[in-house]
Amino acid sequence: MSSVTTLKYTLQLADNVLIMGQRLAALCGKGPILEQDIALTNISLDQIGQARSLYQYAATIVNNMSVADKAQLFNAPLLQEKINNKLSITEDDLAYLRDAWDYRNCLLVEQENGDWAYTVARSFFFDRFQYLLYTAMLKSTDSTLAAIAEKSLKEVQYHIKWASEWVIRLGDGTDISKEKMQQALQARWEYTGEMFTMNELEKEAYNIGIGVDVSQLQQTYQQQIETIVQEAGLQMPTAAWMQTGGKNGVHTEHLGYILAEMQYLQRAYPNMEW
């Protein structure tokens, strides 16, 4: 059923930007310098805003389904309960009531902030992917996804500029900054392969015309990354093995902690508003 595919695909897109935004939001008030603290928070808010648009769309799809179809969708008990009680689902429910195995974000975005170079490297790898993804998604036959992609692209353009310039700045900086940037690129590179490996859901979404064939983006991605890495005077990172799992719900140990913090209030005090 195509609406289930659209729903799951939309949730995967949303999970990526929500977890990335949540990671960067954790640096609010802790940035190395006021101006960059604000820059990070702006980027984080852009991403959480994109996540909101996507979750809102996902919630609309759920609410338009029959009760019988809805009951099949989620394992998370609190979501099940809402559906059984015939309550409509909101964007917040989708963010706060799903468990780690329901989340379909790629492993890259859940990785720790680490030092500044690690934070920059993760954004550098993710934002560049998002740019290519959203550009391809402009052609989606789903007009809502295409519209969200178009709106988000302007934001992502700034994100890649921010991250790329930091890679160049650190790579082209002192011996220490160069070494740290190189190390961070190397450490995070093994999480990039997953973004371009089509899972079953993405294949289905591509076949019905709403989704993007991410495997076709990889070559361009590599070239664009390499251009910046070279400009920074750094070595292109390598990986003998690419980590996968997040897109199928198999996460690193970090996601549970992120969700524990992010979802605490709604789980401790259900339906709390403030």
Next chain:
Amino acid sequence: MSNEHKEWPLWEVFIRSKAGLDHKHAGSLHAADAQMAIENARDVYTRRMEGISIWVVESKHIHASNPEEADAFFDPAQDKIYRHPTFYNLPDELKHM
């Protein structure tokens, strides 16, 4: 850590709003170079759609008048009202002045 930590230089930021014709001083910030200063200015001073154009200049390049000389500088203009163009008779054909 030694005292090697260096502060980034200070920059003055000028923003032109959508409706405005001139860049107005918005504030100051720290940045390592001009490019970063413009981007920091974008993040710090245009988050609420305040502007459509940004100028930055390193603060050290701004030369200011001396406040102690303010009397000599500005007071003499006080009684020279004839410098205001309010004493001219405008021809009737001129409108919107």
